[in-house]
Amino acid sequence: MTLKPLxxxxxVILVVGAxxxxxxxxxxxxxxxxxTSNITPPLGASLDGYIAQGTRATRVHDELHARCLxxxxxxxxxxxxVVDNTMIAREIHERAKALVPAATGxxxxxxxxxxxxxxxxxxxxxxxxxxxxREYQEFLARRIADGIQRAVSNLAPARIGWxxxxxxxxxxxxxxxxxxxARVPNPFGETGDQVLMNPGVGRAGLLGPSxxxxxxxxxxxxQHADGRPLAVLANYGLHYxxxxxxxxxxxxYFGAFAELLAQRIATPLQDPPFVGLMANGTSGDIxxxxxxxxxxxxxxxxxxxxxxxxxxxxSAEQVYRKIKHEAWVPLAMAESDLPLAVRRPTAExxxxxxxxxxxxxxxxxxxxxxxxxxxxxxxxxFPDQVPLKLQAIRVGGLGIAAAPCEVFASTxxxxxxxxxxxxxxxxxxxxxxxxxxxxxxxxxxxxxxxWLARSSYLEVEASEKIRDELLRLMTIVAESVR
Ligand SMILES: [Zn+2]
Numbered sequence: 488m489t490l491k492p493l494x495x496x497x498x499v500i501l502v503v504g505a506x507x508x509x510x511x512x513x514x515x516x517x518x519x520x521x522x523t524s525n526i527t528p529p530l531g532a533s534l535d536g537y538i539a540q541g542t543r544a545t546r547v548h549d550e551l552h553a554r555c556l557x558x559x560x561x562x563x564x565x566x567x568x569v570v571d572n573t574m575i576a577r578e579i580h581e582r583a584k585a586l587v588p589a590a591t592g593x594x595x596x597x598x599x600x601x602x603x604x605x606x607x608x609x610x611x612x613x614x615x616x617x618x619x620x621r622e623y624q625e626f627l628a629r630r631i632a633d634g635i636q637r638a639v640s641n642l643a644p645a646r647i648g649w650x651x652x653x654x655x656x657x658x659x660x661x662x663x664x665x666x667x668x669a670r671v672p673n674p675f676g677e678t679g680d681q682v683l684m685n686p687g688v689g690r691a692g693l694l695g696p697s698x699x700x701x702x703x704x705x706x707x708x709x710q711h712a713d714g715r716p717l718a719v720l721a722n723y724g725l726h727y728x729x730x731x732x733x734x735x736x737x738x739x740y741f742g743a744f745a746e747l748l749a750q751r752i753a754t755p756l757q758d759p760p761f762v763g764l765m766a767n768g769t770s771g772d773i774x775x776x777x778x779x780x781x782x783x784x785x786x787x788x789x790x791x792x793x794x795x796x797x798x799x800x801x802s803a804e805q806v807y808r809k810i811k812h813e814a815w816v817p818l819a820m821a822e823s824d825l826p827l828a829v830r831r832p833t834a835e836x837x838x839x840x841x842x843x844x845x846x847x848x849x850x851x852x853x854x855x856x857x858x859x860x861x862x863x864x865x866x867x868x869f870p871d872q873v874p875l876k877l878q879a880i881r882v883g884g885l886g887i888a889a890a891p892c893e894v895f896a897s898t899x900x901x902x903x904x905x906x907x908x909x910x911x912x913x914x915x916x917x918x919x920x921x922x923x924x925x926x927x928x929x930x931x932x933x934x935x936x937x938w939l940a941r942s943s944y945l946e947v948e949a950s951e952k953i954r955d956e957l958l959r960l961m962t963i964v965a966e967s968v969r
Contacts, residue, residue: 515560515815516644517561517646517816518558518643519643519647519709519717520557520642520759521762522555522634522641524633525552526551526552526553526570527547527551527736528551528609528736530544530546531543532736533614533619533620534609535615538858538862540853540858547737548735549746551738551742552742552745553569553571553634554571554745555631555638556638556709556718556762556764557593557638558645559642560816561815563818564591564818565593565597565598566593566635566638567599568600568601568631568635569741570601570631572608572627574604574610574611575600575612576613577918580918580919582628583628583632584600587632591639601766601767601914601917602916602920603738603767604767604916605727608736608738638762641759643712643717644711645711645717646711646812647708647816648811650705650809651704651705652704652706652806654723654802657775657799659776660697660699660772660896661684661776661778662684662697663693663695664697665681665682669693674856674938675856679933682697684934684936685774685778688777689781690778696779697772697932698896700773700896701724701899703722704722704799704803705723705768705912706721706806706807707719707720708812715753715754716752717761719761719807720764721748721764722767722768724769724770725795726774726775726893727774728775728796730791731788731789735788741767743792744800748803749763750800767916768915769894769899769900769902770915771892771924772925816883816884818880818882820881821879821967822877822879825874825877826873827875827945827949829870829871829872829945830946831866831867832866839860840859840863840867841864843857844864859939862942865940869944877891877956877957877960878917878918878960879963885908885912886961887914888911888914888961889914889915890913891920892920893922894913894950895924895925895950897926899913902958906961907961907966922940923936924949925950926951
């Protein structure tokens with residue numbers, strides 16, 4: 488099965504945006520401030536997830552940060568924060584926003600916080616419920632709030648612009664159609680899944696990828712009024728890269744990109760320091776492995792991270808050098824809470840889960856089947872509906888849409904194509920964590936991202952409802968009267 492050519496399949500196309508031309512009102516100055524806040528946990532922190540059982544942190548390859556950018560058009564002030572964490576529960580986001588002092592002028596509804604989805608960090612979601620977990624999550628919230636406050640302290644006259652380039656080399660569908668005879672049972676013992684997640688390079692029986700990735704590397708650049716770089720917020724739809732060492736803490740390619748871009752465009756020890764941010768786009772079904780090619784030689788730890796981050800930083804610099812920065816653009820932000828239904832296990836599945844879980848002898852050594860039995864029981868206790876925090880931001884003519892899920896690439900591409908604001912980019916894993924967001928078609932295909940668990944529990948139509956609500960919010964911010 489082959490897919491139609493990509494939107495920008497072959498050539499690297501550079502698109503530099505012309506911000507919506509708006510004369511700066513005489514009394515308004517555009518200002519921006521950026522700062523980072525170190526959020527590295529102590530060694531010994533648990534690297535467990537809902538599904539994957541990790542280890543404890545025994546080393547730090549690179550420090551973790553909350554990277555904060557505050558924009559102010561003279562009337563509206565808003566904050567964009569990218570946090571080196573796999574996923575952050577809504578309560579922790581809300582705790583962080585509540586800790587931002589009112590004196591900063593930033594109400595919770597003007598703060599967008601997202602997790603990058605690096606897998607080499609603790610998961611900031613309720614897992615073990617122990618003191619160490621609670622302590623780190625409180626520390627994380629406080630450090631995020633500190634970072635926002637520090638970015639506000641750095642507010643200075645600034646100018647802003649954006650551009651984009653296609654980098655299809657590092658984004659591939661991680662869900663592949665498999666021939667009926669090559670299908671494998673899922674953890675519930677069923678064999679109806681038509682796709683396999685991360686099937687392995689060179690695996691027999693693969694038919695083709697289930698989706699088209701979004702290859703766009705988007706760059707939002709903020710400079711000081713004198714042209715010195717202040718911050719760059721990049722956006723790319725790549726799950727994460729991985730290939731880190733065992734027990735190591737790392738910000739994955741998201742952190743490496745920020746570091747390498749700073750080396751390219753900023754001055755060392757600049758005051759205040761330049762801040763790079765890489766926000767995760769819509770990458771729920773996308774990773775950096777091309778399963779259609781024969782496997783290459785095994786890479787050393789961090790080698791692939793350096794390669795991806797290095798090449799994207801090079802592209803980001805090329806885009807950055809061509810951006811025409813504007814002295815003033817209007818800002819607007821809107822958010823809403825969208826109630827969505829929770830999928831329920833069938834009575835039969837629930838009985839299966841209770842049976843399997845009752846037979847588990849050692850709860851520290853779970854099989855995949857045991858994990859999904861536990862997950863089934865966890866989701867069975869969920870409320871019937873959960874509210875999802877959705878946000879839209881307008882920066883001049885640019886739109887930013889944010890959702891608290893691992894959004895699939897097709898949903899992101901649709902939001903980009905249908906948004907009132909052009910261009911628009913999307914940020915996943917923002918303001919909460921509500922699991923994977925497969926489309927109804929993906930639910931039909933089955934596979935890991937659709938298996939009922941705390942990592943996938945929203946109603947089958949959730950992706951369409953979220954898309955529609957984000958498009959509605961985008962129209963609101965686009966039409967906001969200045
Ligand atoms: Zn994920």
